[in-house]
Amino acid sequence: MANAQSSSSNSSSLIIDIGGSRLHEYLEGILRDRVMDPSLLASGRQCLFPSALLSSDEGIRIWQKVTRLPLYYASDDEKDTLALHGTAIAGLIQPGTVLIDIGCGDVRKVRPLLDKLELAKTPIHYFGLDLSRSYLEQGIASLSQRYEHIQCSGLWGTFDDCRTWIASGGLSNVVNPNSPKWFLSLGSILGNDSFDSAVSHLRKWAQVMTSPHDRIILGVDATSDPGKIYDSYNDHEGVLERFMRRGLEYSNEVLGREWYRPEDWRVSGVITCPDGDDDGQPLSCLVHKFVFRALKEVSCPDLGMSFPAGFEMDCWESFKFGPEGMKMQFDAAGLVELGKWNCFGSSVCKS
Numbered sequence: 242m243a244n245a246q247s248s249s250s251n252s253s254s255l256i257i258d259i260g261g262s263r264l265h266e267y268l269e270g271i272l273r274d275r276v277m278d279p280s281l282l283a284s285g286r287q288c289l290f291p292s293a294l295l296s297s298d299e300g301i302r303i304w305q306k307v308t309r310l311p312l313y314y315a316s317d318d319e320k321d322t323l324a325l326h327g328t329a330i331a332g333l334i335q336p337g338t339v340l341i342d343i344g345c346g347d348v349r350k351v352r353p354l355l356d357k358l359e360l361a362k363t364p365i366h367y368f369g370l371d372l373s374r375s376y377l378e379q380g381i382a383s384l385s386q387r388y389e390h391i392q393c394s395g396l397w398g399t400f401d402d403c404r405t406w407i408a409s410g411g412l413s414n415v416v417n418p419n420s421p422k423w424f425l426s427l428g429s430i431l432g433n434d435s436f437d438s439a440v441s442h443l444r445k446w447a448q449v450m451t452s453p454h455d456r457i458i459l460g461v462d463a464t465s466d467p468g469k470i471y472d473s474y475n476d477h478e479g480v481l482e483r484f485m486r487r488g489l490e491y492s493n494e495v496l497g498r499e500w501y502r503p504e505d506w507r508v509s510g511v512i513t514c515p516d517g518d519d520d521g522q523p524l525s526c527l528v529h530k531f532v533f534r535a536l537k538e539v540s541c542p543d544l545g546m547s548f549p550a551g552f553e554m555d556c557w558e559s560f561k562f563g564p565e566g567m568k569m570q571f572d573a574a575g576l577v578e579l580g581k582w583n584c585f586g587s588s589v590c591k592s
């Protein structure tokens with residue numbers, strides 16, 4: 242957990258559109274910038290397929306299967322960490338706080354913390370932020386039925402939309418402007434990129450933490466056993482591969498052209514350990530990523546796309562920074578680390 246260094250539409254509607262209705266444009270834009278940009282090939286830069294494409298309605302259904310796979314430890318460990326330390330964390334949250342769960346997903350994970358706040362009768366306003374409207378509709382409705390002391394709303398839009406909405410006074414229109422803001426990043430959303438990128442994402446959130454009472458709490462997986470990590474992302478039934486391929490299919494739908502055909506691409510999980518000199522990485526850590534490899538030349542003239550056989554695109558990189566790496570990220574982002582909690586016998590921690 243950290244704080245910043247020095248430095249509603251009407252509340253009866255459960256979901257606030259802060260930019261979600263422009264989602265198609267957003268997805269098309271990031272595909273153009275990150276996958277279709279012809280200068281990418283020439284530059285030899287890493288091509289990173291955007292993980293936002295993984296959140297189609299069908300993608301979400303597959304993701305829910307992923308989190309229940311026996312060897313996919315990260316979701317359960319993080320939920321257990323919140324169950325184990327929920328009372329301590331909830332005790333730090335003042336009445337009237339606004340909790341913004343960035344990339345809230347199906348809200349299953351945050352429930353142990355909200356349960357402790359409810360038990361303590363601490364009135365707070367929970368906002369789940371996600372680009373998936375169906376996640377928000379199901380998740381916010383279920384939380385609203387469950388709690389009496391916690392008001393629950395959804396923010397439909399992207400991370401950028403949310404920061405813009407806060408900075409332009411959107412949040413102050415729906416809650417008391419003096420409410421402390423707590424940001425929650427569960428599921429290794431933040432802290433989970435190459436060091437410099439991770440710091441740059443954190444810094445953007447630090448900029449909207451304008452009160453000394455504002456906090457950000459990150460769930461990160463610091464596992465250092467490569468076999469355990471590999472097995473968790475490479476299940477025998479191929480559920481994770483299906484999840485990745487669904488992202489590629491969804492990009493066909495967004496772009497309105499079938500540039501991706503399953504038989505043209507191999508999808509495989511890979512573990513790497515970039516050393517201190519790579520990409521501004523000040524210390525090494527294990528990384529799991531999926532690699533999409535073109536098995537033959539792939540081209541889609543309508544979209545101006547052309548990839549030679551053997552071309553590789555990475556997707557869904559998972560950096561396993563430990564406590565030392567997270568402390569360095571906080572320092573570099575202008576945040577002060579105030580505490581951390583571990584799940585007994587696990588490497589998932591919140592800080």
Ligand SMILES: C[S@@+](CC[C@H](N)C(=O)[O-])C[C@H]1O[C@@H](n2cnc3c(N)ncnc32)[C@H](O)[C@@H]1O
Pocket residue numbers: 292293296316343344345346347348349350370371372373376398399400401426427428429430
């Ligand atoms: C790995 S899931 C984590 C979900 C949840 N926090 C958990 O730990 O179970 C990432 C979530 O972030 C959302 N997401 C991804 N990119 C986003 C973006 N740019 N803006 C808003 N939400 C995003 C996805 O829809 C998905 O629900």
